[in-house]
Amino acid sequence: MHNVATPDEAFAGASGRDSLPATPTYFERPMLKAPHWEWNVITYLFLGGVMGGLGVLATIARDDRDDERRLRRSARYASFALAAINPLILISHLGRPERFLHMLRIVKFKSPMSLGVWGLILFSGAAGANVARELADAGVLPRWTRHFAPSITTPLQAALGAFVAGYTGVLLSATAIPLWGAGKTHIPAASVCSGFAGACALASLLATIEGNHAVTRKLERLEIVAGGAELAILLDFKRAAGSYGAPMFEGARGEKLRTHTLLAGIVAPMALNLIGSAIRLPKPLDAVRTTAASILTLFGGYVLRETLIEAGKASAADPRAAFRQPR
Amino acid sequence: MSTGFFTDTTLCIGCKACEVACKQWNELPSDGYEFTGNSYDNTSQLSGTTWRHVAFVEQMHVEETTIDDRWLMMSDVCKHCTHAGCMEACPTGAIIRNEFDSVFVQPDICNGCGYCVVSCPFGVIDLVNVFNAEASGAYGLATLNDQRLDDKQTAVQATGGVAGKCTLCYDRQTLGMTPACAKACPTESIQFGNLEELRERANARVESLAKRGIEASLYGAGDVGGGIGALNAFFLLTDRPEAYNLPVEPVLPSTRQPAGYTAAALTAAGLAIAGWMIFRNA
Amino acid sequence: MPGLGTSFGRGGATVWVPDLAHADCILIEGSNFAEAHPVAFRFVMQAKERGATIIHVDPRFTRTSAMADVYAPIRSGTDIVFLGGIINHVLANESYFKEYVAAYTNAAHLVREDFVDTEDLHGLFSGWDEEKNGYDVATWDFERDEHGAVVNDPTLQHPRCVLNVMRGHFARYTPEMVEDVCGTPRASFLKIAELLAKNSGRERTTAFAYAVGWTQHTAGVQFIRTAAILQLLLGNIGRPGGGIMALRGHANIQGATDIATLYDLLPGYLAMPSALRNEQTLEQYLKSTTKPSGWWANTPKYVVSLLKAFYGDAATKDNDFCYDYLPQLTGDHSTLPTTMAMKDGNVKGYFVIGQNPGASSQNGELTRSAMERLDWLVNIDFYDNETVSFWKREGADPSKIATEVFFLPAATVVEKEGTMVQTSRLLQWHDKAIDPARDSHSDLWYFYDLGKRLKALYAGSNDPKDRPILDMTWEYDHDDPHERAKGEPSALRVLREINGFYTATGEQVKAFTDLADDGSTAAGGWIFTGVCPDEHTNHARSRSGDDSTSLNWGWAWPANRRTLYNRASADPDGKPWSERKKYVWWDEEKREWTGYDVPDFPKTKAPATPAIPGGKGLDAHSGADPFIMNVDGKGQLFVSGALKDGPLPAHYEPLQSVVRNPLYEQQSNPMLRQWDRPDNAYNKAVDAAYPYVLTTYRVTEMSGIMTRYVPWLAELQPAAFCEINPELAVEKGIKNGGWVTISTALGEMEARALVSGRLRPLRIAKGQRVHQIGIPYNYGSQVAFARGDSVGDLIALSMDPNVSIHESKSLTCNIRAGRRAPRHSGVVDADVPSSERTTMGQSSALGPEDLRDPAALTHHARANDGKDASHGMRQMGQGDRPSPEKGA
């Protein structure tokens, strides 16, 4: 219709751009508001995934196998520890932390944040019960306390764990941020994968420390599956997101995602894990290998969340993406 | 009764009285003092403490001898959506729909999670910084000059850290008063009233403008699509919505949830089965 | 005022703002209506919605232009050519309103045979005296018969009749000339000319609106004269939806002028006695100021009533009603010459109330450094501003400044009661909402208290020179005990005294027609008589509007008339020109004038009433002469004598211009006043060092220091900026949003660049490309939320000859990217030879003679002895303003 006939040169200074883009937007001003979320939310999303994955692991592991029994125990302790820390991290990001409890005024199915908080609380309950059971088994608590943790809490923790790992993805994708909206299936799915992989990594780290090598193999195999799935989902996300995906997959941030998450965080541990199942390494070396793989996976998982949040901010700043929002 | 705004941009003279009246009535601080070079727009956007914002769009044909330059002005505000992304997202229930059918943030409930901020398809609602007179400079200097501000807690001081946006002057409406911005508007660019009536008036306005050879369209008087429905604060525009920094195809974020939960559940189930199999087969 | 005053009789806007809604076309030129008067602009929008065509002519495309149907760019300072072009167009096409022009204007008057037009004198009118550097205006008059009556040619055929003189005068103002001088594309100009003609006449009316975009020029009065001529030709004066809307500035600027904060006026536009005119006695004064015919024949009644209001019982017939208590003018005591005198060490003290010359005056550094020469400065204000803190400014050395500064806290508008007179001459009362904070007081309190202290100081004195203070009536105690306890005077009492009362009974006078010259009435401002017609009524409080003239909303002077000269809305027979434009008409049955407004005409004077030759007052006018204030009852197309720079407008280039005057050899207004000295350096005309046109104005978001301290406004326009077109920005390597430095011979300022196509480069004669640069004047260095250099610092002082208004609209400058150098110590000691120094009351050109008295213009003297300085001070103490509004 009307185009702004102003030499680009004069405007280059103010906005830091070298030329005016073809379709003028409103002074290249963002149309949407960027998330205010910083390290605490990133950490929360990341730990939420790991915590949820641990809940699932604690259920898959069987009581009648020693290695799996020990896995179950450490997974229960670890997920409970995370369930205790994570709300604190969540609270720390609130503008009015003292009002955290207002989250509990209502249950709102339309709000992933509301459901997530409730999921987190129920998860903590189940995790607490299961930990109490472990403690009772270990004789720390009197035996009769076992009655407080009926056997249902074990599968419940798995279900809630899966939810908690997945909702962090829905939390992002069900927003107006174009990048996140474009990943409405990919981000939740990738979050679950990353959560599972992270849980496996953390569990194998703990198992290595414990010397529970039998279970590390199993965990590593599961981690390969989860990592592979995550890689596939992220690659498909890039394809499906098209131009919405630019803030995440292109430029410096895309480069970081490729090197830190995809290569270092998924492909490298996958390779290390494959090596582990293919050849027997000497014990100390194998411990180093497992540890390295685990740390890389966890690192990759954190960077994935960080990239998602930061790219989300960049996506919010791009008015062209916001004018036509992904369905 | 459902009330709302019909903002007719063809009547807007860009005086920003609405912006100032809103800040004054609601005791909102300034957002800083940055010279942008973006026409006469130095506040740039709606924010947690700027609830009306006037956009300036210069469309000049510098070289031509015939003069049909345009300088479009539009006073933007929260749309008070029929299906409001912010309200659906809010985990505390701080955001409600009140008796005037407007979307209202209860500052005493909100805990500042910021989830509404990313859930508004129009980029309206935002968090308010916890008030700090010195840092914000808002009242600092004025206080030096005028002790009358001394012991007066502003609304922002009381509600910092929470989400802020237009209340559609809920307090004024309950007293039967017109919202401050509409009251201050000298040219009736901002028309407040019963929505039914406003929509009729808006349709008639488009027709009468057409008769004068002015192409205009309504934004949000009907369904804007994407599951959002109609907007209780709607606009008459004479250019594409993007020219005013409005989305052409906004989407209600919650419409993506079923797909998201399904994908997460299927993935989790798949991985759980994989794990189960790996553990059993080992 | 003289632009309108000499043409129509009164200096005020001829219409009132809401009437704009009834216009069929509105030409806004010389004002950024929407930005500077946004609330009043609603009536323009209403007119537009009713189908009116809105036109804006301005150097910049502004928010007003954005609302207009037609926008035309113009080179600043060339409006006489633009409007003159339309006059030429209207005359050449015979599209003026013939019956109106014939009946209501002086078109038929014959101009004296020895009058010579600019056409034949290269841009000067006859009577130029090279030696005197001024005009002898004797030839600028009409041919008179042996009785002194003007000779007419009702057939309008005589070559020397005003209409034909005008035809010749404006013949050069062709569309080509308009394009060459103004840079306005010819098509735009012709379109506007046709729109004006089409929307005038019996059935339709066009209104004009202007403000300081026309007044603040070295020929500002003549800009407005051109508009007045055009509106008379189009028959738009005195009719609904017509007229000339002079938009006033500050809330009470109209009222300030009415009640005479100007140095050369007494309340109600009575002339200040002048020592230069031999007005030693009341008789002499009345003789020189009273007109034989027209409304001003009543002058003695108003003067005597004023003196009675001032001096009460002490004023008697025997002592000339204390006339000799009044100060007498000894020269030009207007702001600019006084500032010069201050700079040169000839002013000792300075009261500054409700004004911030440190930021808003032209040649800001001269103004501020002038304050260093004072003994004392009193500033009553509610903000620390560039004036009261002049000694802290960048580059100043406070240890070397001896001026004693008193800063007194003022009450804001909501903390005090009183009236304001807005742009439509409408008085509106405002109540006090809260007590002033802490030590602040209303301005009225300060003056009331000062008066009481002075009276106490001189109590018991027998020295005759103390009588004026002792005899001054000074009883304004408030009725409300709360206010009385605080010493706050009653604004209502003041208003009631202004309205006037019978001295015997104390009863309020109902109308100024009841005022007398025998001391039986007192009135502090005769034009306001009627606002408080009885003890219980204060019409300024009225607040019921209607869809017509809302006569019960506020109260307009004179006599609550909204549209002046409204007799002209009916034809000579007293019938409305058309049903559509019916307004005030003659009711044959009741034998009186009636209509929607208060008739601006003797109520029962029938249309057929013949003029009585040699009659006194209005008897000299016929029943068909609507301009009752004028001597002949007609609208003045040709103004005999009263203006110093010509009876007809002629285009001169601004003093500082980028081109040679394409019309005449005479480059700039021969009568403009200037001070060519080192601390007031001018850019030379057509100086390659200053190749760009500079203009200044205000923006909606800012209004000087008051807004710079308000966070809500400061965030909207936080920094001084400079509007510049993209072409020039590219050429100069200027980035949008970045810093630029603008320079003139006087100095430099820095600002942020706002690069915008709204400032269109103009193509003028021979394809020359002119760039115009615009800078809002609202900023200053005071630490506030919004700040920046003040553009006044770039502008050397120069004045229009008629109203002493500064030039601040058409200037030249240069510009570069980047910031300016730091400022060093003021130019206070810049060497100005003592012979060139200014003393109080001195001006570089002509004196301040009464504008309504042409005879006085021929003799003027310079008064520059020290004695007069203190005398002038008294007047300044009354809150002398830069009086930008005077230009109207």
Ligand SMILES: Nc1nc2c(c(=O)[nH]1)N[C@H]1C(S)=C(S)[C@@H](COP(=O)(O)OP(=O)(O)OC[C@H]3O[C@@H](n4cnc5c(=O)[nH]c(N)nc54)[C@H](O)[C@@H]3O)O[C@H]1N2
């Ligand atoms: N927000 C706000 N409102 C104000 C004020 C304020 O400071 N802030 N000030 C008040 C005061 S004191 C006053 S006097 C009024 C003034 O009211 P206006 O006169 O309407 O205000 P300016 O901004 O000076 O506008 C002058 C316009 O004239 C243009 N101009 C400059 N030179 C020329 C010329 O030669 N010819 C023509 N045709 N146009 C020219 C300028 O580009 C500008 O757009 O505003 C009043 N209103």
Ligand SMILES: Nc1nc2c(c(=O)[nH]1)N[C@H]1C(S)=C(S)[C@@H](COP(=O)(O)OP(=O)(O)OC[C@H]3O[C@@H](n4cnc5c(=O)[nH]c(N)nc54)[C@H](O)[C@@H]3O)O[C@H]1N2
């Ligand atoms: N270059 C350039 N210069 C210009 C102009 C321009 O267009 N260009 N415009 C000119 C015009 S039109 C004008 S009117 C002048 C304006 O010039 P100023 O009148 O000097 O400007 P303001 O900033 O309005 O100053 C008003 C002062 O009065 C104070 N004040 C307000 N209300 C009250 C009150 O009730 N009582 C007291 N005691 N103080 C009060 C304010 O705090 C402020 O300090 O500037 C002129 N200067």
Ligand code: SF4
């Ligand atoms: S515009 Fe945004 S903030 Fe306003 S109601 Fe709609 S979703 Fe909520």
Ligand code: SF4
């Ligand atoms: S910031 Fe407040 S209003 Fe917004 S979603 Fe969170 S709790 Fe609700």
Ligand code: SF4
């Ligand atoms: S309705 Fe009230 S809160 Fe909303 S923008 Fe207008 S003034 Fe502000």
Ligand code: SF4
């Ligand atoms: S107050 Fe009215 S005219 Fe002024 S900017 Fe706001 S909407 Fe536009």
Ligand code: SF4
């Ligand atoms: S500031 Fe006052 S005078 Fe100026 S436009 Fe606004 S209401 Fe009118």
Ligand SMILES: [Mo]
């Ligand atoms: Mo002014």
